[in-house]
Amino acid sequence: MWKEEVRGGLLGEVINWKALYRELEDKDFTGFVKIEAWEFTDYVILEEGKPIKAVRVYDGEKEYFSIGEYKPPKESKVSLFKSSPLTTAHICKVYDFESLGTLLISGYGNEVFYSGVNIIDPSNLEKFVGKVSFTGYVTCYTSTEVLCNVFFLDGKIIGINLGKLWDDEAIKRISIPSSAYLSVYAIEPEEVLLLNSIKRGFNGNGKYGFLWKDRVFTFVMDGDAVKSVKLDTESIKEVSPLKEGHFYSVKLDENPETLGITLADIFGKKPEKVSKEIVKSIKEHFVDHMGPIGNILWHKILKDLHLNEEGLTKTTLRVLVYKLKDEIPEEDLRDSFINKVKEVFNEIDT
Known part of the structure; x- marks a missing residue:
């Protein structure tokens, strides 16, 4: 995830929005327009110069608009940011751990690389992560939505998550458009095991799981809060471990089975058209x-x-x-x- 401010200090009340969008379209601009009003902040998401979604953020809540219905506030400060598609997908996330599952923290960790799905050979990618005994996850997304996470332990696939769905059920529902992107993130083995254990449901013994409060997501290992990450609107960052919040307990699976699923099964699938x-x-x-x-x-x-x-x-x-x-x-x-x-x-x- 990354962003770069390319223009700031614009006043909403004097902007000719049609002219601004034309300029951004001519430049194939990918990123977001940030519009800061007194009581809320709006984000207009753009992909290759086309505005595709608007998000309003206020008091930790989000409201979504189609571009056709969105009207920017006049009394506002406007900035333009180039960014990765995962950054704008993160901006669009709903802060709901129970429905998003691991997709909530997609973008956390050390990014190894990212690319468009259409230029990746999934078989070669799987060979690569196996060769380096990769531990972490591959996340797939569009500019406005995280689609799935694939978890690896020592180069082997141990879990696939699509919100509340896991593994075989997730595979049935996954449909990756050729315009999607993927990123590879390295995280600690204990974090992979903990996140993958969510598939067992929230019914552990209280020693392992996650604390969730005020957009802070905390890993709990053997009863201790070991690491917290905060979901800011535009980024995910590590903060001091938070020792309070709603506790989601899981039964830790320390020896997960390798799934009989390949990356080609996931990213090689052509989206199925409906009749x-x-x-x-x-x-x-x-x-x-x-x-x-x-x-x-x-x-x-x-x-x-x-x-x-x-x-x-x-x-x-x-x-x-x-x-x-x-x-x-x-x-x-x-x-x-x-x-x-x-x-x-x-x-x-x-």
Whole structure:
């Protein structure tokens, strides 16, 4: 993860935003625009010059906007930052350990290298990590989302995490777009074992696990808080061990089995496209729940997400469904919409 401020001290009330976005597009700018108002800070995420998402941060909470609906505050200080895609994916994270699992701290550790998935040979990468007896994890991500973590111990794959899903269940749901990125991070063997033990559930004896409080994530080994990392909005940094917070206890697996899964199984998978019939059915359900404006919103959200209705994959359709759900104002109608969607596309969480 890295960032570099390239321009600062701009005043929001005098900026011509259309002109600024045109300039950033001409430069294929990848990074974020930071907009600091009195009560909150906004981040507009850009990839190769195109704004793709806006995030508002206030009091430790986050609110998300499509670019079409986002309006920057006038009374603000504006800065431009070039950054790695993992930095912007980190900015977009929800601070929820129970739902994100190990994805919450993707970007922690010593980064060995990062690259686009499309230029990596997964078989050769696996040979390399085996040759050097690598211990740590490989994280895969886009500019706005961490997709999965793959854990290695002495060069062998021992765990794959996708939020609440692990290993075989995670593999079934993983779909890596060719535009995604991966980074390789070295961390301590004890940290790998502890993180990988989350797959067993939070039901240990109280001596091993994690403390979580105020965006500080603490490793607990044999009853001692040994290391804490703080999730700042734009970075992850090590801080003095915190000895309080909500304790998530795990049963430590000190001798994990090597999985019969290769990196080629994960990164070599082509995203599975969904049928036109499924997309048509979901669109009809959305319009039924929203009324006549539903059709307009459908096309607007596709445009905001830079998605093509004809080429949706399981991953991109999940993203679309969640955005559609957020547009439905009544909670009972949102629930009804999701239930209808699950009748034809059972790849989403309730």
